[in-house]
Amino acid sequence: MGILSNILFAIILFAGIGFFAKNVKSLFRNIKLGKDKDISDNKPERLKNMINIALGQSKMVKRPVSGFLHVVVYVGFIIINIEVLEIIIDGLFGTHRIGLSVLPTSVYGFLISTFEVLAVLVLVAVVIFWIRRNVIKIKRFLSSEMSGWPKADGNIILYFEVVLMSLFLIMNATDLEFQALSSGNVISQFIAPLFSGMAEGTLHLIERSAWWLHIIGILVFLNYLYYSKHLHILLAFPNVYYGKLTPKGQLPNNPTVTKEVMLMMDPNADPFAAAPETEAEGEPEKFGASDVQDLPWINLLNAYTCTECGRCTSECPANLTGKKLSPRKIMMDTRDRLTEVGKNIDANKGVFVPDGKQLLNDYITPEELWACTSCNACVEACPVSIDPLSIIMEMRSYLVMEESAAPTELNNMMSNIENNGAPWPYNQQDRLNWKNEA
Amino acid sequence: MSEQLNVPTMAELMAEGKQPDILFWVGSAGSYDDRAKKITKAFVKLLNKANVNFAVLGTEESCTGDIAKRAGNEFLFQMQAVMNIEVLNAYDVKKIVTCDPHSFNCLKNEYPGLGGNYEVFHHTQFIKELLDSGQLEVTENTFKGKRITFHDPCYLGRANNEYDAPRDILKKTNATLVEMKRSRNTALCCGAGGAQMFKEPEPGAMDINMLRTEDALETKPDIIATGCPYCNTMMTDGIKFKEKENSIVVKDIAELIAEAKGL
Incomplete structure (x- = not known):
């Protein structure tokens, strides 16, 4: 094989990375379909959040069992991937375990044994994750939005990890030279006996196959991300960085509305001169959101980040009380619609051609939107700073301001506020009556 | 109750050439709702007792617009906000206290962007300050041995990260403070937020306030303490539905402290 296998390796590697780069480009383009929103403030605080919440997993461990298991897989995954560096160098230059030629045997052994131990820990954690999803039937994995593809996706990711970790251990166990070192094979020395009695050539073939499948598996997994909920392993970091820093209770004030309100309140404004001027700026701005393009880009990043x-x-x-609203479904619907819009643009030479569908009604129903109490429990619970509430509020805005489609009781409440400054039909002149009531 | 409440309005004080230290924002519920009015009066009694130089807007106060905003009507919200800000700024208001966490959140976080910059307190924060500074004292043992559980209002807790002020006040009453399994940042909403107070709930298995009442009942409380007029209504309804109104009372922290002071 020799040089041929090096060339084959280079082709596979660059194809894998190239395809991934193409997907990342689509991802960026899709996120940018959202409305502009300047989030360039408070860089130090944002960095701190990213280090604590994303890198440090501080919110993951709020639920100790899943949190701890997640940290195992997360740390294992990152550290074991150092091994990929060696695999790439070996693959490109035809070396074998280049680490051994640049590092003292003891250091190399220490590194590989760390990877081996982590690989076993990851395997154990992944098995528990699988049991939690498929055997124990934990309630949050059984909601209606979790049937079909989302359920399969969750399991496929776990199978990927099992296969990758197993290949790594088998690759070490069947590497006679490596086993002969008796350093770094803390786990694989116990797997090696399974292959004892096999001819040297067969062992070499198994070792080579495991090596190739391991690196190909990693590249396939990398490209699987774009089609999966698993994008969070990359997007959690920017998502937390751009997460909301203002108090959770604070909703943004719409500046277009402010302009209009200020104009109405300004006694010096000329009501006749003002109107054409704003009209001339083009199509009047749509209030709220009925589709993904109406949402700020951060909501779209949120949607791709949701795992x-x-x-x-x-x-x-x-x-919890049986209503249709599920904040997770809000995020999944937003992502699925965004993916659909992205495909539409790809299919129509870069231009979105209206498809008669939108996020509202076709994905998220008004019944879900009106069930929200705006309590921020979902925002608080998210380990990666996703804000489902802001999407709900944007869509309510659209329903009320563009379609006047609020529930009747809320329309009554709002006309009371308009007429007498209170949500109930009481006279504003009676506001202080309580003072003299017994 | 015979004692007359001293509730000056901003207009009255202005006519006398005086400026209060703080404005008490009563809010719509506190002004009109029969249950919430009791909270308003209890808080005024505390303000009077502590000789706080305060005033209300009275008939010049209007809805903050918070509910309209949460219901999706940004235009109505901003109209209300701008009108209120005009009044508040005309009186040169610097500090505001309110018994309603929704008004608190709205005035504190959403008014500044529209030109209304004030230092805003929730009444539990203000009462705590009065107690800490010695302007108000609670030494009575009215609640000694009583089990009190505090229900966190979403718009005080998660929305604005204030979990301690109400608990610190309750600790001073010699009561036994018991926590619900869902408390502080994981507290369950009473079901009234986001304009739900003004509409029927969507179809489901149960009402949210029932679930929250069950959380509270698990702590075997004598008193459920609240810090929001809407939470108070929801929890009171829940207790009535569970037919526990004879053994458990639902009261606002202002009412509990007024009671402890024999006011």
Whole structure:
């Protein structure tokens, strides 16, 4: 094989990375379909959040069992991937375990034994994750939005990890030279006997196959991300960085509305001169959101980041009492619609051609939106700073301001506020009556 | 109750050439709702007792617009906000206290962007300050041996990260403070937020306030303490539905402290 295998390796590697780069480009383009929103403030605080919440997993461990298991897989995954560096160098230059030629045997052995131990820990954690999803039937994995593809996706990711970790251990166990070192094979020395009695050539073939499948598996997994909920392993970091820093209770004030309100309140404004001027700026701005393009880009990044863990939904008062609203579904619907819009653009030479569908009604129903109490439990629960509430509020805005489609009782409440400055039909002149009531 | 409440309005004080230290924002519920009015009066008694130089807007106060905003009507919210800010700024208001966490959140976080910059307190924060500074004292043992559980209002707790002020006040009453399994940042909403107070709930298995009442009942409380007029209504309804109104009372922290002071 020799040089041929090096060339084959280079082709596979660059194809894998190239395809991934193409997907990342689509991802960026899709996120940018959202409305502009300047989030360049408070860089030090944002960095701190990213280090604590994303890198440090501080919110993951709020639920100790899943949190701890997640940290195992997360740390294992990152550290074991150092091994990929060696695999790439070996693959490109035809070396074998280049680490051994640049590092003292003891150091190399220490590194590989660390990877081996982590690989076993990851395997154990992944098995427990699988049991939690498929055997124990934990409630948050059984919601209606978790049937079909989302359920399969969750399991496929776990199978990927099992295969990758197993290949890594088998690759070490069947490497006679490596086993002969008696350093670094803390785990694989116990797997090696399974292959004892095999001819040297067969062992070499198994070792080579495991090596190739391991690196190909990693590249396939990398490219699987784009089609999966698993994008969080990359997007959690920017998502937390751009997460909301203002108090959770604070909703943004719409500046277009402010302009209009200020104009109405300004006694010096000329009501006749003002109107054409604003009209001339083009189409009047749409209030709120009925589709993904109406949402700020951060909501779209949120949607791609969501890994469907369901902590939000399991804390949502509406969902806990049997209403249709599920904050996780809000995020999944937003992502699925965005993916659909992205495909539409790809299919139509870079231009979105209206498809008669939108996020509202076709994905998220008004019944879900009106069930929200705006309590922020979902926002608090999210381990990666996703804000489902802001999407709900944007869509309510659209329903009320563009379609006047609020529930009747809320329309009554709002006309009371308009007429007498209170949500109930009481006279404003009676506001202080309580003072003299017994 | 015979004692007359001293509730000056901003207009009255202005006519006398005086400026209060703080404005008490009563809010719509506190002004009109029969249950919430009791909270308003209890808080005024505390303000009077502590000789706080305060005033209310009275008939010049209007809905903050918070509910309209949460219901999706940004236009109505901003109209209300801008009108209120005009009044508040005309009186040169610097500090505001309110018994309603929704008004608190709205005035504190959403008014500044529209030109209304004030230092805003929730009444539990203000009462705590009065107690800490010695302007108000609670030495009575009215609640000694009583089990009190505090229900966190979403708009005080998660929305604005204030979990301690109400608990610190309750600790001073010699009561036994018991926590619900869902408390502080994981507290369950009473079901009234986000304009739900003004509409029927969507179809489901149960009402949210029932679930929250069950949380509270698990702590075997004598008193459920609240810090929001809407939470108070929801929890009171829940207790009535569970037919526990004879053994458990639902009261606002202002009412509990007024009671402890024999006011």
